Amino acid sequence: MAVITIRRQVLALMSFLCFCSVTGQVSYSIPEEMPKGSFVGDIARDLGLDVKRLKSGKARIYTGDSAEYIELNKERGVLLIKDRIDREAICAQTAPCALHFQVILENPMEFYSITVEVTDVNDNAPIFKRGEMKFRISESATIGTVFVLEQAIDLDVGLNGLQSYLLKPTDNFVLKLQNQPDGSKMVEMVLQKPLDREKTDHLSLVLTAIDGGEPQLSGAVQIHVNVLDSNDNAPVFTQKIYKSTLRENSPPGTIVITVSACDLDEGSYAKITYEILNSVDGASEIFDINGETGEVKLVGNTDFEKKRQYQIHVQASDEGGLTDSSKVTVEILDTNDNVPAINVMSKSSLITEDVQPGTVVTIVNIQDPDSGENGKVQCDINNNIPFSVSSTSTNFFSIVTDSELDRERASEYNITVTCSDEGVPSLSSSVTLTLQISDVNDNEPVFERSSYEAYIVENNTPGVSIFTVRATDADWNQNARVSYILEDSSVNGVPVSSYVSISADSGVIHAVRSFDYEQIKDFQFRVKAQDGGSPPLSSNVTVKILIQDQNDNPPQVLYPVQTGGSVVAEMVPRSADVGYLVTKVVAVDVDSGQNAWLSYKLQKATDRALFEVGSQNGEIRTIRQVSDKDAVKQRLSVIVEDNGQPSRSATVIVNVAVADSFPEVLSEFSDFPHDKEYNDNLTFYLVLALAVVSFLFITCLVVIISVKIYRWRQSRILYHSNLPVIPYYPPRYSDTLGTTGTLQHVYNYEVCRTTDSRKSDCKFGRAGSQNVLIMDPSCSGTMQRMQSEKSILDEPDSPLEKTRNTSKSTERRSADRRRLVLYIFRLF
Ligand SMILES: *[C@@H]1O[C@H](CO)[C@@H](O)[C@H](O)[C@H]1NC(C)=O
Ligand SMILES: *[C@@H]1O[C@H](CO)[C@@H](O)[C@H](O)[C@H]1NC(C)=O
Numbered sequence: 076m077a078v079i080t081i082r083r084q085v086l087a088l089m090s091f092l093c094f095c096s097v098t099g100q101v102s103y104s105i106p107e108e109m110p111k112g113s114f115v116g117d118i119a120r121d122l123g124l125d126v127k128r129l130k131s132g133k134a135r136i137y138t139g140d141s142a143e144y145i146e147l148n149k150e151r152g153v154l155l156i157k158d159r160i161d162r163e164a165i166c167a168q169t170a171p172c173a174l175h176f177q178v179i180l181e182n183p184m185e186f187y188s189i190t191v192e193v194t195d196v197n198d199n200a201p202i203f204k205r206g207e208m209k210f211r212i213s214e215s216a217t218i219g220t221v222f223v224l225e226q227a228i229d230l231d232v233g234l235n236g237l238q239s240y241l242l243k244p245t246d247n248f249v250l251k252l253q254n255q256p257d258g259s260k261m262v263e264m265v266l267q268k269p270l271d272r273e274k275t276d277h278l279s280l281v282l283t284a285i286d287g288g289e290p291q292l293s294g295a296v297q298i299h300v301n302v303l304d305s306n307d308n309a310p311v312f313t314q315k316i317y318k319s320t321l322r323e324n325s326p327p328g329t330i331v332i333t334v335s336a337c338d339l340d341e342g343s344y345a346k347i348t349y350e351i352l353n354s355v356d357g358a359s360e361i362f363d364i365n366g367e368t369g370e371v372k373l374v375g376n377t378d379f380e381k382k383r384q385y386q387i388h389v390q391a392s393d394e395g396g397l398t399d400s401s402k403v404t405v406e407i408l409d410t411n412d413n414v415p416a417i418n419v420m421s422k423s424s425l426i427t428e429d430v431q432p433g434t435v436v437t438i439v440n441i442q443d444p445d446s447g448e449n450g451k452v453q454c455d456i457n458n459n460i461p462f463s464v465s466s467t468s469t470n471f472f473s474i475v476t477d478s479e480l481d482r483e484r485a486s487e488y489n490i491t492v493t494c495s496d497e498g499v500p501s502l503s504s505s506v507t508l509t510l511q512i513s514d515v516n517d518n519e520p521v522f523e524r525s526s527y528e529a530y531i532v533e534n535n536t537p538g539v540s541i542f543t544v545r546a547t548d549a550d551w552n553q554n555a556r557v558s559y560i561l562e563d564s565s566v567n568g569v570p571v572s573s574y575v576s577i578s579a580d581s582g583v584i585h586a587v588r589s590f591d592y593e594q595i596k597d598f599q600f601r602v603k604a605q606d607g608g609s610p611p612l613s614s615n616v617t618v619k620i621l622i623q624d625q626n627d628n629p630p631q632v633l634y635p636v637q638t639g640g641s642v643v644a645e646m647v648p649r650s651a652d653v654g655y656l657v658t659k660v661v662a663v664d665v666d667s668g669q670n671a672w673l674s675y676k677l678q679k680a681t682d683r684a685l686f687e688v689g690s691q692n693g694e695i696r697t698i699r700q701v702s703d704k705d706a707v708k709q710r711l712s713v714i715v716e717d718n719g720q721p722s723r724s725a726t727v728i729v730n731v732a733v734a735d736s737f738p739e740v741l742s743e744f745s746d747f748p749h750d751k752e753y754n755d756n757l758t759f760y761l762v763l764a765l766a767v768v769s770f771l772f773i774t775c776l777v778v779i780i781s782v783k784i785y786r787w788r789q790s791r792i793l794y795h796s797n798l799p800v801i802p803y804y805p806p807r808y809s810d811t812l813g814t815t816g817t818l819q820h821v822y823n824y825e826v827c828r829t830t831d832s833r834k835s836d837c838k839f840g841r842a843g844s845q846n847v848l849i850m851d852p853s854c855s856g857t858m859q860r861m862q863s864e865k866s867i868l869d870e871p872d873s874p875l876e877k878t879r880n881t882s883k884s885t886e887r888r889s890a891d892r893r894r895l896v897l898y899i900f901r902l903f
Contacts, residue, residue: 119152197288227284306395411498516608626719
């Protein structure tokens with residue numbers, strides 16, 4: 076303060092010195108802002124006035140309307156600061172600034188002009204009107220863009236006035252001052268480095284204005300720069316490629332992935348919209364993107380088998396039109412959604428039954444579009460059929476026979492092929508093939524029986540069907556068509572075809588001729604059954620035809636011999652007792668069985684009371700004592716009937732002579748009709764017979780003697796010579812033997828049948844005079860013989876044989892002898 080004061084005094088002094096030379100006018104110079112009461116100037120002295128004068132003149136200051144900043148101290152005759160002087164308030168920017176006033180004195184009136192120059196003091200700092208400056212500058216503003224700043228104001232003038240500006244920091248902007256014509260400076264801020272909102276969206280600068288006073292004063296203002304966004308950033312996807320997987324057949328609406336892009340800009344420039352660009356693979360139809368959220372969503376159907384991967388080109392764009400694109404790779408995952416498809420490649424629906432095991436029946440191809448396990452397929456076929464399935468190559472399976480086929484067992488197979496994949500759950504499908512087995516001629520015809528026996532009654536009409544053979548063939552159709560063929564053979568030297576024929580189709584056997592049981596009792600042949608296969612198969616069977624007897628032959632009486640001319644008579648001595656065996660009617664029937672079962676009946680008799688005929692054996696016996704009154708000549712008519720249906724019969728006349736001597740008989744029988752020629756013949760034969768018989772008889776005697784030595788052999792020879800034909804017994808015949816005691820006739824006629832000629836009946840006769848028949852009266856004896864005869868036939872070496880032969884020949888000889896006697900007798 077002291078310094079200031081001194082300076083002011085110096086200044087005042089100087090200004091005083093300066094004005095003192097000017098009469099009537101005094102000037103002073105003072106700085107502004109001097110305290111009240113500060114000394115301005117010694118006016119009394121400067122005006123050359125006495126202080127007393129000032130008092131007397133009542134000196135005063137006249138300022139007119141202006142404010143009085145200066146007062147006059149009359150005591151001291153000096154001017155003092157009355158009020159604070161602010162130069163800026165008085166003169167503003169005007170310089171220099173002076174206060175003008177007058178000092179007026181009275182008595183006499185004196186008038187003095189006083190000028191007080193007020194000099195500036197740096198009492199004002201530069202100031203900015205606004206507390207802060209705000210700018211909104213787009214980040215896209217180009218370098219060199221000028222922004223005008225507000226000027227600062229410094230009320231001081233001159234050096235104390237505003238001198239310069241400072242801007243800090245200077246990263247982006249520099250200050251540029253431009254002098255104006257009015258001497259002021261225009262303050263500008265120039266962009267020298269681009270702004271980046273994304274780096275700094277707000278800048279804060281300080282502009283400082285500095286004056287040139289001492290001390291220097293300054294004022295500062297804050298400049299706020301808001302960096303405005305410009306769309307200088309394109310959206311950027313977070314990934315260049317997005318990868319996702321999706322199960323095929325996922326339901327529409329499934330979110331696949333969410334893509335996202337970011338934009339460093341803000342506001343609408345950062346508002347991103349997503350979209351899917353069209354693509355060749357049609358992904359844009361299958362996927363949709365939420366434009367706001369970037370969720371990629373399935374809207375269509377995916378099929379792994381059609382397309383395994385999709386490339387979705389997505390684009391993100393902000394509202395400023397900048398874009399980015401990215402790619403979403405969607406891998407479709409397989410699900411087991413395809414049933415294996417079975418294609419039958421080669422369908423042979425018919426195979427022959429003789430194919431080898433392992434023959435391929437068919438091949439199936441399997442298609443399963445799924446992948447991996449889902450597409451791995453295994454095939455199987457139903458059980459219990461002679462086929463198996465095997466994999467030939469990938470996706471091909473062949474069905475082969477695994478054992479032999481037999482159409483006769485199964486002519487058709489339904490092969491169900493089931494194929495399933497290995498997915499979880501597994502899918503499967505199946506097809507059924509119907510396979511027909513065609514026939515091969517592998518079965519021969521088989522007769523219903525291993526052999527056949529058929530009966531036919533004799534005297535059949537030729538062409539009659541006898542019976543039917545039948546053979547079946549398990550094959551089919553032509554292979555099973557059986558034809559019947561008669562195989563060549565001969566029956567008794569005659570081809571069998573002249574006996575029977577067979578119908579090739581029906582197997583009916585026909586008789587070609589009429590059979591005669593008495594000629595042929597049975598025969599057999601073979602019938603072949605042949606099928607129509609190629610080559611044909613055949614089998615044969617034996618057929619035996621048994622011819623059944625018919626009662627077509629009447630009994631034939633062998634004894635007594637019925638001749639036209641001669642009369643044969645049996646002699647009965649008058650002394651004969653009751654039951655005397657007169658003779659025996661011997662008859663045969665060439666039929667057999669019942670048809671040959673003969674019975675005898677007395678039809679007519681001279682004296683019915685005298686004779687009877689054994690119904691079974693034909694023996695004629697007396698039934699009472701012969702008396703003298705009985706006629707010599709007795710004539711019996713015996714009827715022989717067989718047991719056939721209807722029965723046939725024969726009648727025989729038996730002459731009996733009841734007499735004791737030949738003459739008696741002769742006289743009685745002389746009236747018997749004679750046949751000269753017959754008798755001549757008979758005579759010849761008798762003589763011949765006599766000679767032969769005699770010879771034989773002698774031979775017999777020799778033989779009988781020889782028997783002692785060559786018993787067995789000789790008897791055999793004898794037997795054979797007598798019985799060359801084996802008698803025939805109907806099957807039931809032997810059964811009755813045990814119950815009926817009178818079947819001697821059977822034996823008898825069998826014996827007789829050995830010689831078919833009546834004339835040789837007497838072969839074993841012997842000349843002699845015996846007229847008594849020695850018969851074996853015991854029935855049991857006869858039966859014994861009969862039974863044993865059968866066994867002897869079976870065993871020809873039986874010892875019984877000889878006995879039988881002996882007794883037989885004895886009996887025969889006795890009968891023959893009697894007849895011989897009669898003939899001889901007649902000769903005389
Ligand atoms: C095979 O199938 C057919 C039709 O389903 C049927 O008629 C036939 O009887 C079947 N065959 C066999 C041998 O099962
Ligand atoms: C008849 O069949 C038998 C087997 O039953 C056979 O041995 C024989 O050779 C066959 N004969 C003919 C002529 O075919």
